[in-house]
Amino acid sequence: MNQRPVELHHQVSAKRIIVDGSILSGLIGTLVIAAMVYNAEIFHDDYPPDIQEKAGPMSQRAKRQRRIVALLLFLLLFDVPIYSNLKLKRRNHGTLPFLVAWLNAYAVSAIFNLFDLLVIDYLVVIGLHPEFVVLPGTEGMASYHDCFFPFVGFLKGLGFGLVPSLLIAFFTSRQWTKGLDHDQVT
Numbered sequence: 586m587n588q589r590p591v592e593l594h595h596q597v598s599a600k601r602i603i604v605d606g607s608i609l610s611g612l613i614g615t616l617v618i619a620a621m622v623y624n625a626e627i628f629h630d631d632y633p634p635d636i637q638e639k640a641g642p643m644s645q646r647a648k649r650q651r652r653i654v655a656l657l658l659f660l661l662l663f664d665v666p667i668y669s670n671l672k673l674k675r676r677n678h679g680t681l682p683f684l685v686a687w688l689n690a691y692a693v694s695a696i697f698n699l700f701d702l703l704v705i706d707y708l709v710v711i712g713l714h715p716e717f718v719v720l721p722g723t724e725g726m727a728s729y730h731d732c733f734f735p736f737v738g739f740l741k742g743l744g745f746g747l748v749p750s751l752l753i754a755f756f757t758s759r760q761w762t763k764g765l766d767h768d769q770v771t
Contacts, residue, residue: 596677596685605669606696610704612661613697617705620654622717627651631738632720633728640720662697663749666690670757679760687754691746698742706735 620627626647629637643651666689673689674681710718711730719729728734 596673596680596682597688598673598676601669601673601676602689602692602696605665605672606693606700609661609665609693609697610700612665613658614700614705616654616657616661617701618709620650624650625718625720627654629720632723633731633734636720636723636726636728639723639726641722662694663753666693666750666753667757669693670753674757681758683754683758686758687750690753690757691750694746694750695743698739698746701742702735702739706738707732711735 617628624647626640626643627650629640629643629647629651632640670681670686670689673685677685709715711732714729723729
């Protein structure tokens with residue numbers, strides 16, 4: 586088992602990160618916009634506090650819908666980085682060091698986080714501000730045009746992405762074997 590160490594920059598793929606981050610952004614962006622068009626109240630707790638307060642408590646119907654959307658978001662946020670790491674592992678001939686696996690998974694999720702800030706929050710919600718993003722009873726509120734609130738959410742997202750990326754890296758960097766290793770058989 587004589588393997589030459591490969592430098593980190595030969596194992597990380599900016600193309601893989603950008604492509605898979607774009608795929609994740611497209612999938613989740615579509616899900617979020619579709620859910621907002623269907624019922625923006627699903628994202629009640631993601632609005633600034635004064636909008637949440639004026640809109641009143643989230644309805645039971647929106648809470649049920651939110652669980653479904655949250656499950657889909659959760660699956661995508663795990664599945665796409667896992668897929669990306671496994672593709673990278675294949676490209677690296679079956680090896681994927683933990684640091685490379687973590688960096689790839691984190692960067693893919695960070696691309697989505699940036700997409701969420703720039704496209705969903707700044708372009709759609711703040712810039713275009715279509716009627717479907719406005720919760721009933723909150724029309725005309727200044728907080729809909731607050732650029733700082735989504736930026737804080739972006740920073741939180743960068744922090745929240747650390748733990749799932751570590752878990753993904755742990756599982757995708759391992760060398761899984763069936764039964765005993767050849768070295769154990771004597």
